Amino acid sequence: MDKNTVKELQRKANQVRQSVIEEVYSAKSGHPGGSLSISDTLTYLYHVEMRVDPANPHWEERDRLVLSKGHTCPALYAVLAQKGFFDAEELKKFRHTGAMLQGHPDMKGTPGVDMSTGSLGQGISAAVGMAVAGKVKHAGWRVFTILGDGELEEGQVWEAAMFAAHHKLDNLIAVVDNNNLQIDGKVSDVCSVYPIDEKFRAFGWEVFTADAHDFESLEKAFQAAKAVEGKPSVILQHSVKGKGVSYMEDQAGWHGKAPNEQQYEQAMAELKAAAAELEV
Amino acid sequence: MADVKKIATRESYGRTLAQLGAENERVVVLDADLAESTKTCVFQAQFPERHFDCGIAEGNMASIAAGLAAAGMIPYFSSFAMFAAGRAYEQIRNSIGYPHLNVKICASHAGISVGEDGATHQCVEDIALMRNIPGMVIVNPADDTEASQAVRAIADWNGPVYMRLGRLAVPVINDPETYHFEIGKAVTLREGKDVTIIATGLMVARAMEAADQLEQQGISVRLINMHTIKPIDKEAIVKAAQETGRIVTAEEHSVIGGLYSAVCETLLETDNGSCKVRPVAVMDQFGQSGPAEELLTLYGLTAENIVAKAKEVLA
Numbered sequence: 375m376d377k378n379t380v381k382e383l384q385r386k387a388n389q390v391r392q393s394v395i396e397e398v399y400s401a402k403s404g405h406p407g408g409s410l411s412i413s414d415t416l417t418y419l420y421h422v423e424m425r426v427d428p429a430n431p432h433w434e435e436r437d438r439l440v441l442s443k444g445h446t447c448p449a450l451y452a453v454l455a456q457k458g459f460f461d462a463e464e465l466k467k468f469r470h471t472g473a474m475l476q477g478h479p480d481m482k483g484t485p486g487v488d489m490s491t492g493s494l495g496q497g498i499s500a501a502v503g504m505a506v507a508g509k510v511k512h513a514g515w516r517v518f519t520i521l522g523d524g525e526l527e528e529g530q531v532w533e534a535a536m537f538a539a540h541h542k543l544d545n546l547i548a549v550v551d552n553n554n555l556q557i558d559g560k561v562s563d564v565c566s567v568y569p570i571d572e573k574f575r576a577f578g579w580e581v582f583t584a585d586a587h588d589f590e591s592l593e594k595a596f597q598a599a600k601a602v603e604g605k606p607s608v609i610l611q612h613s614v615k616g617k618g619v620s621y622m623e624d625q626a627g628w629h630g631k632a633p634n635e636q637q638y639e640q641a642m643a644e645l646k647a648a649a650a651e652l653e654v
Numbered sequence: 655m656a657d658v659k660k661i662a663t664r665e666s667y668g669r670t671l672a673q674l675g676a677e678n679e680r681v682v683v684l685d686a687d688l689a690e691s692t693k694t695c696v697f698q699a700q701f702p703e704r705h706f707d708c709g710i711a712e713g714n715m716a717s718i719a720a721g722l723a724a725a726g727m728i729p730y731f732s733s734f735a736m737f738a739a740g741r742a743y744e745q746i747r748n749s750i751g752y753p754h755l756n757v758k759i760c761a762s763h764a765g766i767s768v769g770e771d772g773a774t775h776q777c778v779e780d781i782a783l784m785r786n787i788p789g790m791v792i793v794n795p796a797d798d799t800e801a802s803q804a805v806r807a808i809a810d811w812n813g814p815v816y817m818r819l820g821r822l823a824v825p826v827i828n829d830p831e832t833y834h835f836e837i838g839k840a841v842t843l844r845e846g847k848d849v850t851i852i853a854t855g856l857m858v859a860r861a862m863e864a865a866d867q868l869e870q871q872g873i874s875v876r877l878i879n880m881h882t883i884k885p886i887d888k889e890a891i892v893k894a895a896q897e898t899g900r901i902v903t904a905e906e907h908s909v910i911g912g913l914y915s916a917v918c919e920t921l922l923e924t925d926n927g928s929c930k931v932r933p934v935a936v937m938d939q940f941g942q943s944g945p946a947e948e949l950l951t952l953y954g955l956t957a958e959n960i961v962a963k964a965k966e967v968l969a
Contacts, residue, residue, distance in 0.1 A: 434726070481724065481753050489724055490753040496717040496745055503721020510682060510704060510727065533714035541706070
């Protein structure tokens with residue numbers, strides 16, 4: 375990945391982060407922390423990796439993404455708007471009554487959303503189902519799914535993991551967003567899911583790691599995952615919850631809370647300063 | 655009815671599903687380590703590449719079905735009613751119901767006629783659970799003829815369906831040459847003016863016996879086979895209330911949330927609350943172990959009890 379591409383992706387991801395803050399501020403609710411930790415990954419996937427057609431969101435041959443950690447949809451919505459799946463004006467109405475952008479992803483109402491998610495543990499299974507469909511149809515598309523690390527506490531994740539390896543779903547790439555924070559505190563304190571890499575390996579998956587906030591690292595991991603044959607891959611991405619907004623970083627308290635006016639101003643000022651730095 | 659041919663609706667399901675597999679490449683089948691019991695083994699033998707045994711993990715299986723449907727397949731999800739509607743309820747609600755995905759949940763071993771396995775495996779709440787999900791269609795076939803046609807009809811229906819199937823062999827009451835199944839359209843098996851029996855599933859055959867007994871006593875009985883619980887045929891219910899003024903419902907399900915509830919709700923919302931209604935159902939109890947026929951008798955799911963309830967509303 376050349377420097378210009380990295381810079382361009384950083385610009386886009388910064389925009390996504392600004393949208394996340396604006397969405398959550400406008401809704402006076404939502405989940406900024408986890409949205410900010412996956413902003414770079416979603417930016418990378420939709421702008422580099424995935425074959426999608428915003429003019430034809432149901433294009434049969436498209437790659438699919440299931441946001442298993444559905445509560446972090448503000449970041450997904452921001453990237454989908456960036457891609458042109460719908461008007462960015464919709465972002466301002468996130469979680470408002472009658473709005474297109476629901477509190478958790480709604481595939482029926484939102485162009486570009488491939489699966490309705492929000493109840494943790496179910497998205498990865500749905501992604502597995504899509505991967506199975508791809509195999510049955512001998513289709514070339516891939517399925518990506520993003521899980522939270524806390525989400526791994528749901529037993530269904532491991533049911534899905536077992537099935538995916540058993541059926542050699544090498545058209546499936548999962549991402550575990552490992553920021554080590556869930557609502558009640560550190561994942562390692564609440565009910566530890568570690569070691570995540572060894573668990574997935576034991577379940578028959580190929581495991582890669584990445585720095586969730588480094589596009590070159592993400593690219594390397596996804597390229598390696600795509601080359602795997604005969605089994606599903608998981609990218610364990612080390613991320614910072616709240617990444618890009620100083621007072622939200624690594625704070626469980628910002629899992630599902632909207633900033634007040636002053637906090638909003640500060641977050642936007644920080645993100646805009648970071649954007650300006652990218653232009654230097 | 656000793657001379658009548660008896661077939662379990664799960665057998666009808668397995669046989670027809672395999673035929674459907676040959677006709678429609680989009681049909682895929684999911685099972686949870688019960689392929690021999692749910693009879694998806696017939697499909698599995700013919701189309702192993704489209705049959706997925708998910709192991710004993712029904713929640714995962716429901717969400718996998720959702721993913722398959724989202725990618726254009728027509729998944730038939732098979733397990734026991736207890737583990738489909740019960741265990742996987744929230745996955746069915748959120749992964750299948752909310753996005754209105756084209757998944758066919760075909761649950762066998764419904765009701766207490768499961769028999770010896772006992773209460774943990776006898777689901778009498780499945781209709782109640784599934785009725786609460788917006789957009790969910792609920793079909794409860796009475797016999798082999800109806801079940802076979804329903805397996806095909808639900809494939810043509812775009813949206814989630816819950817179909818209830820039984821373990822017990824039940825009388826074949828509909829003639830495959832003349833019978834026509836249509837989702838949401840109740841079948842009037844007998845016209846009558848004194849009382850209406852609205853039955854569903856294996857209780858339809860029992861209601862036929864009850865109707866015979868009542869007719870012999872000079873009581874004119876209308877008999878309705880309510881094979882679709884949702885969307886329920888309101889017209890048939892309202893007409894029965896207006897024309898007979900008395901209704902007995904008969905179902906192998908809890909009295910709470912099933913056919914009886916659906917009929918009463920329809921009557922109240924259509925100002926026919928004055929119609930007398932009595933249920934033959936499992937009266938807010940768990941089941942227990944025992945041979946199916948003995949349990950059906952023990953829990954009052956009999957022609958005799960339907961007759962008794964008819965007399966109550968006629969009194």
